[in-house]
Amino acid sequence: MSDRLPDLPRTPAHPATSYVTLAGADWLASASPHPDDLHALWALQPDAPSVLPCGTAFDVINAPALFGRRMVDRLWSAGPGSGPVAAHRGRILLFAAPGTAQRLPALLVWEEWAAAVPPLLCHGSGDAVTIPPLHPHPAPATRTGPRTAPRPRTAPADDDAVAGSRWLVAPDVRRPWLPGPDVLLWACVRAARPAPGEAGEAAGQPRVSALA
Template identity: 70%
Template sequence: MSDWLPETPRNLAFPTTAYVTLAGADWLASASPHPERMHRLWAEHPAAPSVLPCGGVFDVINAPALFGRRMADRLWSAGPGSGPVATHRGRILLFAAPGTAQRLPALLAWEEWGSAVPPLMCHGSGDAVTVPPLHPGPGAAGAGTGGPGHAGAGAARGCGWASPEAGCPDDRADPGDPAAPTGSRWLVAPDVRAPWLPGPEILLWACVRAARGVLGADRETARAHHEPAVQGADAVLTGG
């Protein structure tokens, strides 16, 4: 199971698109029940994050920073690529096909490597996520690699649809510290009106590959610490 990958298009290079195009903004806005209001909000507050509902246009798989980045790396190095990927408040947001949030946990429960995958937050129908500003301008996070995102943070604090223009003050990144926990930016920004989105089987494959990679790295680290210790013990026993 862990070596199986659904038949999908293959992309060879990890993209570095840090800002959302007009077409990508149209796609993001289409997730909202009021697309025109979202475009107006982005025009008036270009440096502020915004809140969008999941389940209709996309789901979001919300992963711890390091594990989420490993998933994205494997999707691009050995898989079909990814949909949009964002960082926000110390988490990675992987945008996925609708329905993924419901199916992925069940697939992980049956997968033998599922227990090695850190807890994921899967946001689907009825949930909302906080997404970064469209463009990494002066009020947004810089181009560092730190700070993936906590989906739904704005909605959980009452900063969601009731007053989107107000935003959430603690969701705004410190422009002087791109690696700060509050950092919010796009790793793979939406750039077309209908981006390809991975489904649950592909993200299961990425989870398993990332988990196996972590285990392999842990074994190498343990071996690196074990061998000098054994050599030191041998030297003591032999009087060397």
């Protein structure tokens, strides 16, 4: 069995962009049937989350936080990188090519890895997702005399929008590269495997012929 990734160019570095550029906002708005209305809303409330439909500009693969982080780490350390990635309420949202939401679950079953991967929510045509604000929330401050100082950082509450509603890899171009089902299958398999030093693969572990 081979771990070879489908033949794609490697992205050299993990982007640090945590806010959406104007070009990225144009791409996000293209998912809506009324992009001008979205731009008007964002102009008034750039720090508010939004709801966008899937299936045209992108699909979204919604993974548990730990597993989703491992997928993103594998994509950037040994793969071609990722498309936009967001964290929202304890989940990781990986933006993918349209059609991925339908094909990825079937590939996981076909390759006999579905049982090893935590439940994924695959949002495609007819679905909608909540995306984080275009810009991070400003850090709260406390008044200390005539000047203000940042409030010490604390762990956010689970029901707070700050608790994981943010961009990890924000869209910054009008046509971002989006991984397809083959690439995300590869990332799922790599994330589901034991890390080096853990127990080796059990005998009879399912093969991944499509990646060979």
